Amino acid sequence: MRHEWGFWLLLAGSALAGGPLLWPGFPPSHDGVLHVYRVLEMDRMWRAGVLYPRWAPDLVFGLGYPLFHFLGPLFPWLGTIAMQLGLDLETSVKIVLAALIALGGAGVYRLARRWGIHELGAMVAGLTYVYAPFRIRELYWQGDFPQYLALSLLPWTMEAFHGYLQEGGWVRRWGAGVAYGLLLLSHNITAMLGTAALLGYGVLLGITERPPRQRVMGALWALTLGFGLSAFFVIPALRDRSIVHLDRLLQGHFDFRKHFLGLDRLLSFVPLQDQSLGNPQEVLTLGTHQVLLAAAAFLSWGGWTGRQRALAVGAGLGTLGMIFMMTAPSRFLWEHLPLLSYAEFPWRWLGVAGLPIAAMVGLGLQGFQRPGWRAVGAALASLALTLGTAPLLYPFGKFTMLRQATLADLQAFDRAAGLTGLTSVGELLPRTVTAPSIPGSPLEEAYRQGEEPLRLDLASLPSGSEALPLSRHPLDQRFEVRLPQEAVVRFWVFAFPGWQVQVDGRPVRTWAAGELGLLHAEVPPGTHEVRLCFCGQWDWRLLELFSLGLWLAGGARWLAERARGWRRGMRLPSVPAPVLTWGERVGLGAFWALILGFKFFYMDPHTTWFRPRSDPDSPPGMAVQVDVDFGDRIRLLGYTVSTPNGVVRPGETLTLSLWWRALQAMQVQYSVYVHGLEALPPNRLRFQSDHMHPGEMPTTAPPWREERYIRDVHRLRLPEDLPPGPYQIKVGLYERGKPQAVLLTDRGENGYFLPSILLVNRPMPREARLPQPIPFGGSLELVGIELPAVVAPGASWSLWLYWRALSPMPTSYVLFVHCLDAQGQVCGQSDGPPYGGIWGTDRWPVGEIIAVPVTLGGAQEPGRYRLRIGWYTWPSMEHLRLPGGEPSVTLPQEILVR
Incomplete structure (x- = not known):
């Protein structure tokens, strides 16, 4: 070769x-x-x-x-x-x-x-x-x-x-x-x-x-x-x-x-990388x-x-x-x-x-x-x-x-990056460590001074005790300890198999205590040589x-x-x-000499062909600009929703892209939440997405301190049983690990409701489709209806009407549904824009079939009833008329009350 x-x-x-x-x-x-x-x-x-x-x-x-x-x-x-x-x-x-x-x-x-x-x-x-x-x-x-x-x-x-x-x-x-x-x-x-x-x-x-x-x-x-x-x-x-928190990786x-x-x-092709983007696009492609x-x-x-x-x-x-x-x-x-x-x-x-x-x-x-x-x-x-x-x-x-990096730099990086032990979520911490996070330790000052830290916790010794370090090795330290009485001694290390404490050359029992799971041992009174060593286990040595x-x-x-x-x-x-x-x-x-020369002597110093720079305040791909500030620290520049017409179905996955930008350097790591709430009372939370870091980039990281923006993509899986209706999306920030510590917006609110309203639409069953659509004024047509066949006297009626927009509508029309008895008299009615006007006809995308729920007060008397349906504008009361000029249509289907 x-x-x-x-x-x-x-x-x-x-x-x-x-x-x-x-x-x-x-x-x-x-x-x-x-x-x-x-x-x-x-x-x-x-x-x-x-x-x-x-x-x-x-x-x-x-x-x-x-x-x-x-x-x-x-x-x-x-x-x-x-x-x-x-x-x-x-x-x-x-x-x-x-x-x-x-x-x-x-x-x-x-x-x-x-x-x-x-x-x-x-x-x-x-x-x-x-x-x-x-x-x-x-x-x-x-x-x-x-x-x-x-x-x-x-x-x-x-x-x-x-x-x-x-x-x-x-x-x-x-x-x-x-x-x-x-x-x-x-x-x-x-x-x-x-x-x-x-x-x-x-x-x-x-x-x-x-x-x-x-x-x-x-x-x-x-x-x-x-x-x-x-x-x-x-x-x-x-x-x-099983002895560490490896389950965190699942x-x-x-x-x-x-x-x-x-x-x-x-x-896909490998995309160009925008220099204004603080968290470059994840390139996950075969090419x-x-x-x-x-x-x-x-x-x-x-x-x-x-x-x-x-x-x-x-x-x-x-x-x-x-x-x-x-x-x-x-x-x-x-x-x-x-x-x-x-x-x-x-x-x-x-x-x-x-x-x-x-x-x-x-x-x-x-x-x-x-x-x-x-x-x-x-x-x-x-x-x-x-x-x-x-x-x-x-x-x-x-x-x-990193030419002259030190152990103190290592620890500072761990803290700034939000890591634990140079790993993502502390998955290798011993099981005995139950603290939600490790804020630091008293040993850090020794690292900053370039010294080997003492791992014996002197504060854990009883009053009148003395301790003299005999040797300092990162995994083996010896002390001469004088104790006036028997004491439980603590060491600044996590308890883990392989750690051993010896008193005068003999191993003593050790255990983990506290939420940090630090190593503890019992030492008798008197003067002793105490040794802390990571001596390993016999099976490790054998292997x-x-x-x-x-x-x-x-x-x-x-x-x-x-x-x-x-x-x-x-x-x-x-x-x-x-x-x-x-x-x-x-x-x-x-050929290769030419290519290498072209790259190193021309392309590298002069071109931005492969790394363009966009306006960090108006990122490409952002559909809606909002500019909402959170705690004078972070600005939500805008967002894009994957459904351009705002209509989704239960079980679908909705992609919401948020664009953030830092307003100042931050020492606190913030997490982001996206909540999907019912737009109508009682406004219950129905789906959500939480990111440990916006755009997987800790807010203490350098890109948040530079003139760059962060793209934060949330994929919201809508539950299969999600009730149809309009939904609002609320976005907010909180301190990592502290959901209650929410950053307020510049309006004093604990989150921001995106102006876009989503409609979780109900699919029309095949049996609900009408033989022939019924048009109203060239703007709407009724394409399907679900009616109850039989209802009890006094019980309310729940029905679904399926409409298709034929053209854009500048206003939200009022839908009326009248209940007619056998003599044609109105015995109940419902008037109002669909979904309380939150998702009125002015929002309806052309060609989309929109399901509209209607609830009518129940008929008290047994008999057969029919429905009359129409649309009008308020307050002019001008109706959308049928092709024959009628202001409404009476459906031939009958509902039996008995």
Whole structure:
């Protein structure tokens, strides 16, 4: 591979993707900075002599957090290795990310060559994966660096298993196990999804390669080996889920049911990114340009071998399967497959789906037989791939500088971002922590002074006690304590398995107490040496020794096998010989040189093609401007409702987009609520939406302090049994976690009612439709009616009339319904605009059938009754007339009172 020009051209093309890594700082992504701070915490523990710290002592304001016990440690390890070489934090992480850009593309390149795809096709396949919209999004907008790492390892894991099934041998089997073990250590969720994709790839290989049974069993052995190599992490992380608040990842914003995507979004183009938008649009798409290139590849079907055709079919089916898993019809699988719900967001499959799409795009180049046309096709495909994702290659906003970041900065970031332990909702807090939030700790001042904090709570000692620190280690501290009496001593750490308190070298009983669940222990009177240490558990140590033994034993044998192979003249596994002509090499080399030069020397410093800037006070897409201020802190600029005519039905989902803008810098995090209330008394709350942060952007975050607006999208699911009628939408803000602490508007109200009124419409039953509509004045027509067949004397009558507007109406007409007895005399009536005038005829959209309820006072005498219906204006009393000039119509249907 290293001797192939296609590989080096791939690296040249991949360099475009790493452009923003050359800029100072990190872009304001959702998670990027927190993952950088995780590297800082890992480096701090390495310097303290702890290579695998299950407990991160400096998180949650120094109270600690079992971060690396539950989350894959591989990315923090890689960043820490770079820091141990003397690089600063920011440079270390960026070097790792740059390497991962090349690693992912190279893995796909190698995988494509395994299938006999020529160099240019393999190059284009690698570029397809490098520039997959989801992967570029992960780098600069979402910032989930461990997920990006896992997606970069996944093609290599597939390639390793492919190589073993093709060629066999202990060395390749060991390599497959190592690749899978690293995948398991990188990112929990991607490892789970990637395992499913790996098994599917194994089925494809079984069909095409037809490996002997011995190799199939060897591949299963390699999977088991990978699990064993990572057992020290995987087994405790799975087993100990019940002792933390991991259930928080199944609730609220993280409930997977809220994040299914529609095909329109999955197959959309990558949109331009507005620099005035403080929370850039979530780009969750396969990329229309990539989907089109993958589909067009099938035009080369005739030029493929049988194996390549099987690859194309398998890749296509795999892509369709992943699309299914990202859409609502797959909900039953998400609800019943073990652990899948912890993936939180179905769109995570986008990362894995980049692999089969890359394979299909690479196969498309096989159809070009003439070298010149093949080079032109590769150049055009490469240009489409880079331009299609270009809007994501220009992140904007205030970049975060982290070259000299400290642990105090880490804690300040945690507080400002509204995080707990560098995680979203404190899901790894021990179960014994019952406090709704962790406001801080007395240890923070020590961090600000750059000192190691003392974790013994001196205030918990009885009067007359003395305590002298003997050693200060982040996970092991010793004190000489003199107590006049027996005392319960408190430590500033959360109680968690692995923490131990020793008195004079002997462990004593510990327990969690208080809503913070802090560690407590009982110490007898007298002078003692008290030791607080995170000593771990025997089963953790056993698993660590087991995995370490596998690494050492396997690594030693691997070195021995490689040395024996070199002595025997064994060649490294190779892929088919290069197929590029010198003309293709020179032409494509010049092409990439031109593209790179154009980007770095012209586009980057001068153009805003991919990042325009709109008016922050009048955002594009905002339909109604309201400019309502909340507490002189935040302004609601306006909104847009997904139903332009204001008519919805029960069971539908209503999308409400709100636009906010900060009026001042805020130190408090606010949440937003949207309430759907009946517009008629008693104005009951019927549906709602709450967001922890407006637009998923904490109000303490930088975009709220800049000249930018925040787009906040609420999807309101209307209940199936929602009563028809008009509804108002009320919007308000309150302090996060304190619904009672509401921000008042500039009018002194606890919320704002949007001027748009919604009508929850009642669908017309088929049996209610009239044989012939009855028109009124060219403005309205009666198309259906629901009447009671029999009612009791004195009981009120409830009926539904179904009307269609034939033209816009400038006024709200009054509807009258008269009850006529057998002699034609009026014995009851109802007069008034529909829905009390709240949803009068002046609001009715043309062509929409509107259901109008009518209630009549009951007839007292038994008999048969009929209804007379008409419309008029008030106060002129001018009627809407029928075609024959009549002011009303008497319906032929009769109602029996008995």
